[in-house]
Amino acid sequence: MSSHSFSLLKPLLVAAGLALTASFAQAASYELLNVSYDPTRELYKEFNPAFVKYYKAKTGDDVTVKQSHGGSGGQARAVIDGLDADVVTLALAYDVDAIAQKTRKFPENWQTRLKHNSAPYTSTIVFLVRKGNPKKVKDWDDLAREDVKVITPNPKTSGGARWNYLAAWAYGLEKYGSEAKARDFVKQIFKNVPVLDSGARGSTNTFIQRGLGDVFLAWENESFLVINELGKDKFEIVVPSLSILAEPTVTVVDEVAKKKGTEKVAQAYLDYLYSREGQRIAAKHYYRPTDPEVAKEYAKQFLKVKLITIDDVFGGWKKAQPEHFGDGGEFDKIQAELHR
Amino acid sequence: MSAAPGHTLEPRWLKPVLITIALLFLAVFILLPLVTIFSQALSVNLQDYLAAALGYEGATPELPPLFASLGEGTSVYRAALSDAEVRAAIRLTLLTALICVPLNTFFGVLLAWAVARFEFRGKNFLVSLIELPFAISPVIAGLIFILIFGASGWLNMIPFGTQADGSTLTLYQWMDARNLKVVFAVPGIVLATLFVTFPFVARELIPLMQEMGKDDEEAALTLGASGWQLFFRVTLPNIKWGLLYGVILTNARAIGEFGAVAVVSGNVRGETTTMPLYIEILYGEYQFATAFAVASLLTLIALVTLVVKAVIEYLLQKQRTG
Structure with missing residues (x-):
């Protein structure tokens, strides 16, 4: 090679070197996958861009957040089968427990890693009825009436439906005083259920599009969404005297984040859910904020209701799940009795 | 009377x-x-x-x-x-069809040739095997791939070396560490689509080639044609309309498949959602206008396919009778 041609090459090499160092000095970019359940679609649609902006401002790094939604149980199953979620934000702790037990990709005590049992926002179960409440449904008792048709998804597949079932059971227990009577009460309600859809959105469509049923047992946030999206003139919300505190829980899937090098971002993502801004976005989408300040700001929007917890009444998910929803559990038995 | x-x-x-x-x-x-x-x-x-x-x-x-x-x-x-996610869904759908249609055309012709031209033991069994994807539910087709390629599937039982701590490294773990994903990623969607669209070409060609007999080809052979010449000059012209018909059906199903793809998709928006999956997502989000816009786009593709199919059917009929 002649010296002449090398002199031509030199500036090129320098330029290439500069470009290379420049690209190293540039901000890192990350991709997160948040595997969530159905009714959080609108929440994360607003939360994700807010987080991306916040993280860029704080660290200079770029983040892209990918979303996956579906029935909570099915989503947990997908993560177990290998869907690479950096974080999971599911409808109930049991589904997250299942991932921890089956994959060992994060410790089984995950729920103690974040505040409020790893539930940054909470919700509850309310009744959605048709405008004017033609069947005069006021409380859980009315759901057991013979002339009332109740819409709920299937507790075997839907996280929301498990909360529905447990809330009804808790009411029966408080009012009638014994487990056996509570069970009869729940059975009476499920006798009034014409179809069991597999997920919350399916049930919403059954109640709204197909016009089936008098009462729809729904997440509080989902009920507000229905009213806002599909008309205040068609539906109204009825708050029962007692309901259950539903805690949708979140966690980082450690092994996946480690593999993808996203541990820090994933943690920051969940922390941001607990921040003022994150809490406000959750509240805007009718999730109850856990931050007391933000809760005060949005107090007016949430309905006053006596809330029991699964830990107090049912001894936590680890006990309630197999007892009520496992194969051959109470729900299976009730269904078998009803279809005999 | x-x-x-x-x-x-x-x-x-x-x-x-x-x-x-x-x-x-x-x-x-x-x-x-x-x-x-x-x-x-x-x-x-x-x-x-x-x-x-x-x-x-x-x-x-x-x-x-x-x-x-x-x-x-x-x-x-x-x-x-x-909408970037709609565009991603359209791209993924077209990409899937673009991979599945040529592959299944190739294998379909291969199979039809084997079945129509050769006698061998288990031929009837093979012919019924071709129909298997039609016989089983698409959901099960999807689940098969989860059971093979998923984290708790067969791939995780195949040893593929040893880990740092001396325990065996499975093929799944090896692939996972390199981010080689099959299910919950594009390869899984392509595989599931390949599976459900497999029978169309072969099923179309087998009766056609059997009916046609070997006379033309044997004549060509005695005249000294090579294998390739035989295929491109004699066989292909004889089966072209039937082949095209099979290709069209393969394409239609590849674009429209929902069940099998839904199982292996993982629902990652903008990444593993095909058009049919995305329509369902949009509908569930009360975005009726967009849902119907994408749905009518998909329907339009189907209608065009239908017209092309009708024309080919007509030509096929003409070829058979004339």
């Missing part, structure tokens, strides 16, 4: 009644849903528009409602197409 018209023995009224029933059935179960999809896509905004127009008392709308709704409708299409 009453006199029957012509050479048939059926009563006179039977023909018009049967035709009417068939037409009514088609109108209710096929035409009506089709029209609904397009009219929904175009006029979801009609109600909003009318409400707005009536809200301004006394003010008359600038355009007659029909045109206005058409205008709004096309803007829904534009909005849908400018």
Whole structure:
């Protein structure tokens, strides 16, 4: 090679070197996958861009957040089968427990890693009825009436439906005083259920599009969404005297984040859910904020209701799940009795 | 016995009644849903528009409602197409079809050739095996791939070396560490689609090639044609319309498949959602206008396919009889 041609090459090499160092000095970019359940679609649609902006401002790094939604149980199953979620934000702790037990990709005590049992926002179960409440449904008792048709998804597949079932059971227990009577009460309600859809959105469509049923047992946030999206003139919300505190829980899937090098971002993502801004976005989408300040700001929007917890009444998910929803559990038995 | 018209023995009224029933059935179960999809896509905004127009008392709308709704409708299409996730869904759907159609065409011809031209033990078994993807539910087809390629599937039972701590490294773990994903990623979607669209070409070609016999090909061989010449000059021209028909059906199913793909998708938006999956997502989010816009786009592809198919069917008929 002649010296002449090398002199031509030199500036090129320098330029290439500069470009290379420049690209190293540039901000890192990350991709997160948040595997969530159905009714959080609108929440994360607003939360994700807010987080991306916040993280860029704080660290200079770029983040892209990918979303996956579906029935909570099915989503947990997908993560177990290998869907690479950096974080999971599911409808109930049991589904997250299942991932921890089956994959060992994060410790089984995950729920103690974040505040409020790893539930940054909470919700509850309310009744959605048709405008004017033609069947005069006021409380859980009315759901057991013979002339009332109740819409709920299937507790075997839907996280929301498990909360529905447990809330009804808790009411029966408080009012009638014994487990056996509570069970009869729940059975009476499920006798009034014409179809069991597999997920919350399916049930919403059954109640709204197909016009089936008098009462729809729904997440509080989902009920507000229905009213806002599909008309205040068609539906109204009825708050029962007692309901259950539903805690949708979140966690980082450690092994996946480690593999993808996203541990820090994933943690920051969940922390941001607990921040003022994150809490406000959750509240805007009718999730109850856990931050007391933000809760005060949005107090007016949430309905006053006596809330029991699964830990107090049912001894936590680890006990309630197999007892009520496992194969051959109470729900299976009730269904078998009803279809005999 | 009453006199029957012509050479048939059926009563006179039977023909018009049967035709009417068939037409009514088609109108209710096929035409009506089709029209609904397009009219929904175009006029979801009609109600909003009318409400707005009536809200301004006394003010008359600038355009007659029909045109206005058409205008709004096309803007829904534009909005849908400018959505990055919709575009990603269209891209993924086309990519899947682009991979599956040539592959299944190739293997379909191969199989048809083997079955039509050779006698071997287990041939009948092979022919029924080809039909398997039709016989089993698409959901199960999807689950098969989860059971093979998933984290708790077969791949995780195949040893593939040893880990740092001395325990065995499975093939799944090896792939996972290198981010080689099959299910919950594009390869899984392609595989599931390959599976459900596999039979179309072979099924179309086998009877055609059997009916055609070996005479032409044997003649060509005695005249000294090479294997390739034989295929491209003799066999292919004879089967081309049947082949094309199979390709069209493969393409239609590849684009429209929902069940099998839904199982292996993992629902990651903008990454593993095909058009049919994305339509369902949009519908679940109360984005009816966009959902119907994408749905009508998919339907349009199907209709074009249908027209092409009809033309080919006609040509095929001509070839068989002429």
